[in-house]
Amino acid sequence: MQLEGKVAIVTGGASGMGRAVALGYADEGADVVIADLNQDAAQAVVDELQAKGRRGLAVRFDVTDPQACKDLVARTVDELGHLDLLYNNAGIGLIKPVWDTTPDEWDRIFAVNVKGLFFMAQAACEPMRAQRSGKIINVSSIAGRRGEALVVAYCASKATVISITQSLALALAPYGVNVNAVAPGVVDTPYWKEVDKQFAALQGKQEGEPFRDVAANIPLGRTSVPEDVVPLAVFLAGPGSDYVTGQTYNVEGGMVMS
Numbered sequence: 001m002q003l004e005g006k007v008a009i010v011t012g013g014a015s016g017m018g019r020a021v022a023l024g025y026a027d028e029g030a031d032v033v034i035a036d037l038n039q040d041a042a043q044a045v046v047d048e049l050q051a052k053g054r055r056g057l058a059v060r061f062d063v064t065d066p067q068a069c070k071d072l073v074a075r076t077v078d079e080l081g082h083l084d085l086l087y088n089n090a091g092i093g094l095i096k097p098v099w100d101t102t103p104d105e106w107d108r109i110f111a112v113n114v115k116g117l118f119f120m121a122q123a124a125c126e127p128m129r130a131q132r133s134g135k136i137i138n139v140s141s142i143a144g145r146r147g148e149a150l151v152v153a154y155c156a157s158k159a160t161v162i163s164i165t166q167s168l169a170l171a172l173a174p175y176g177v178n179v180n181a182v183a184p185g186v187v188d189t190p191y192w193k194e195v196d197k198q199f200a201a202l203q204g205k206q207e208g209e210p211f212r213d214v215a216a217n218i219p220l221g222r223t224s225v226p227e228d229v230v231p232l233a234v235f236l237a238g239p240g241s242d243y244v245t246g247q248t249y250n251v252e253g254g255m256v257m258s
């Protein structure tokens with residue numbers, strides 16, 4: 001058990017990769033707070049954590065609200081005793097041609113994927129700085145490694161996550177807090193179902209076709225499932241990564257290699 005006695009917050013933990021990582025952390029001994037817009041789905045994940053013998057807390061939460069981030073951290077420390085791990089995962093996508101992307105759409109992507117992620121990390125690092133230990137894992141994407149014609153706002157937001165990860169890592173290194181990022185590829189989650197629908201509408205394809213087209217070009221021969229990111233997420237939360245900070249790791253079947 002690599003995370004025995006640790007307390008984690010997983011934002012967007014009610015679905016997809018957040019849920020898989022929350023369950024993976026519980027398997028390694030951690031208690032986990034599931035913070036998500038969707039309270040019912042968050043509670044269902046907490047029920048799964050508790051069935052594994054862990055403590056859990058489902059919090060209805062909007063990452064775009066900096067005060068909600070502070071309140072979430074305070075409640076976690078109050079009810080579970082401390083905060084050791086943040087899996088900073090809540091995120092949304094947008095498939096739009098460059099010339100049709102509106103200011104509101106741009107702002108919404110950045111409010112969730114960048115501003116929310118930053119202020120969540122800022123809130124979480126307060127107890128971590130005080131206890132002089134902690135691990136923050138930010139969720140980027142292969143979209144942060146390269147541009148895509150129909151994905152400009154999302155790509156920019158996920159590239160910014162890589163930059164924020166490096167700055168936070170430098171700011172928090174003197175306090176014994178490690179900050180790293182994961183960059184998943186094409187993962188079969190509700191997020192990609194929505195992305196697939198948006199691609200299909202723009203490209204005149206049937207729903208499901210964009211997903212299959214992308215899958216055909218993945219060197220390891222398949223798309224990803226949420227569980228593919230769990231071993232790396234556990235490594236970055238556990239003692240094996242104590243000398244690792246400021247890094248972004250791809251988990252994407254060989255699509256990008258940079």
Ligand SMILES: NC(=O)c1ccc[n+]([C@@H]2O[C@H](COP(=O)([O-])OP(=O)(O)OC[C@H]3O[C@@H](n4cnc5c(N)ncnc54)[C@H](O)[C@@H]3O)[C@@H](O)[C@H]2O)c1
Nearest residue numbers: 012015016017037062063089090091141184186187189191
């Ligand atoms: N699915 C992919 O192919 C893929 C690839 C690379 C990166 N990512 C990133 O991984 C992360 C998780 O994606 P997923 O595919 O598991 O998605 P998902 O849609 O299955 O889960 C995302 C969760 O985030 C929650 N959420 C959305 N906005 C929120 C907000 N404002 N406040 C709190 N919670 C909010 C949703 O309710 C949902 O439970 C996202 O940051 C996404 O950008 C996904």
